[in-house]
Amino acid sequence: MTKRKVSDAVIRRLPKYYRYLDELHENGITRISSHQLADEMGFTASQIRQDLNCFGGFGQQGYGYGVEKLRSEISAILGLQDMRGAILIGAGNLGRALLGNFDFESCGFRMLAAFDVASEVVGKKVNGVDVLALDSLDEFIKAHSAELAVLTMPGDETREIAKRLEALGVKGVWNFTSRELRADETNMCVETVHFTESLMALCYKVNEEGKA
Amino acid sequence: MTKRKVSDAVIRRLPKYYRYLDELHENGITRISSHQLADEMGFTASQIRQDLNCFGGFGQQGYGYGVEKLRSEISAILGLQDMRGAILIGAGNLGRALLGNFDFESCGFRMLAAFDVASEVVGKKVNGVDVLALDSLDEFIKAHSAELAVLTMPGDETREIAKRLEALGVKGVWNFTSRELRADETNMCVETVHFTESLMALCYKVNEEGKA
DNA sequence: TAGATTGTTAATCGATTAACAATC
DNA sequence: TAGATTGTTAATCGATTAACAATC
Numbered sequence: 001m002t003k004r005k006v007s008d009a010v011i012r013r014l015p016k017y018y019r020y021l022d023e024l025h026e027n028g029i030t031r032i033s034s035h036q037l038a039d040e041m042g043f044t045a046s047q048i049r050q051d052l053n054c055f056g057g058f059g060q061q062g063y064g065y066g067v068e069k070l071r072s073e074i075s076a077i078l079g080l081q082d083m084r085g086a087i088l089i090g091a092g093n094l095g096r097a098l099l100g101n102f103d104f105e106s107c108g109f110r111m112l113a114a115f116d117v118a119s120e121v122v123g124k125k126v127n128g129v130d131v132l133a134l135d136s137l138d139e140f141i142k143a144h145s146a147e148l149a150v151l152t153m154p155g156d157e158t159r160e161i162a163k164r165l166e167a168l169g170v171k172g173v174w175n176f177t178s179r180e181l182r183a184d185e186t187n188m189c190v191e192t193v194h195f196t197e198s199l200m201a202l203c204y205k206v207n208e209e210g211k212a
Numbered sequence: 213m214t215k216r217k218v219s220d221a222v223i224r225r226l227p228k229y230y231r232y233l234d235e236l237h238e239n240g241i242t243r244i245s246s247h248q249l250a251d252e253m254g255f256t257a258s259q260i261r262q263d264l265n266c267f268g269g270f271g272q273q274g275y276g277y278g279v280e281k282l283r284s285e286i287s288a289i290l291g292l293q294d295m296r297g298a299i300l301i302g303a304g305n306l307g308r309a310l311l312g313n314f315d316f317e318s319c320g321f322r323m324l325a326a327f328d329v330a331s332e333v334v335g336k337k338v339n340g341v342d343v344l345a346l347d348s349l350d351e352f353i354k355a356h357s358a359e360l361a362v363l364t365m366p367g368d369e370t371r372e373i374a375k376r377l378e379a380l381g382v383k384g385v386w387n388f389t390s391r392e393l394r395a396d397e398t399n400m401c402v403e404t405v406h407f408t409e410s411l412m413a414l415c416y417k418v419n420e421e422g423k424a
Numbered sequence: 425t426a427g428a429t430t431g432t433t434a435a436t437c438g439a440t441t442a443a444c445a446a447t448c
Numbered sequence: 449t450a451g452a453t454t455g456t457t458a459a460t461c462g463a464t465t466a467a468c469a470a471t472c
Binding site for chain 4: 007009010044045046047050060061062063
């Protein structure tokens, strides 16, 4: 009940473990030690054991970890089986790219519908997902209970839309817009994918490389 | 010369400072103290001063920081003015979305060309950028000296393409594919944008929220 | 049983925060 | 000059790594 909060650093490594174990599983490998896993992933064995023991003892002394067991444990920790409802707002280039290519289901979400204001996309389907008018957002969420919203519309609408979504009971926001959503602006869980910041950081590193 | 390495945490905050200062600048604000900036950005004043002093003393006691001066200092630190050549590999949905919408120039790069294997896109232009045959990659880079490669092709080609790019003198890779590139696999600077890991982490948080 | 490897506690390291003298 | 705010050193906090007893 009163388990202490798991640090963000640990949470961000869980999907990496999951992906790696999934690969091992597909290659027919059934057991692995923290040392092997650490070598392959570029972590330390200590760190892997510490991370996993935030959630429970999944291994066995003298043996290691069962690949399939650990994979499914991590899947459960992340909640990948729950298949929560999701919607996407802004069916522009990026929105359509995500609808067309991204596997939401493997991340625990089912894409229910997309929304946009542009009359030339409203009414169309992208990869089987209906694009509806943004006006019908409230009505739709009330009827279908979406817990995640993917924001791929222009950045100047971020705050207003976020407010609306929170009022409608949306729990999480996957934010691709240029506007940040800080903890004091919303109670929803927010994960921001910041292309600009990512590339600027890379620019710095390339720069440094040149100097060294 | 022998300045000690700036930590990754600091580097990742630089673009945030830059963006914020840019906004202040556009709103006509000319000076700001570390405290004001900290309040607005949700950091501590100490941290901001520590971060900036990795690179030099840009402020003035009793006054604070000149917005425009600090903005341009950070821009220089990040190398945003240098306009290095960039190419993009994989002109699918995501690649075209980036070519069409993303402002590479504000991140210090000029997009020179895109490459793909599919005959239906080769020869077309996306937002003024030519899509060329992947066969002509080596020739093109030798002629135009691209320092950055944006990888938006399928994940199973990541390693092979990376090897090829490194041999051609490319310095940095902005990796959108599902395959990681670890430090022991390449000497290039790598920045990976991992959609799946990002959404899985959010899935965990939404999950936790429900339990609390 | 002996060997291996975990779970967990202790030590180390690095990053963040606090404090304050320097100075505009 | 007095007030404000930096640059910088010291203290704290948290995350990573090392060590080792428990145990399969």
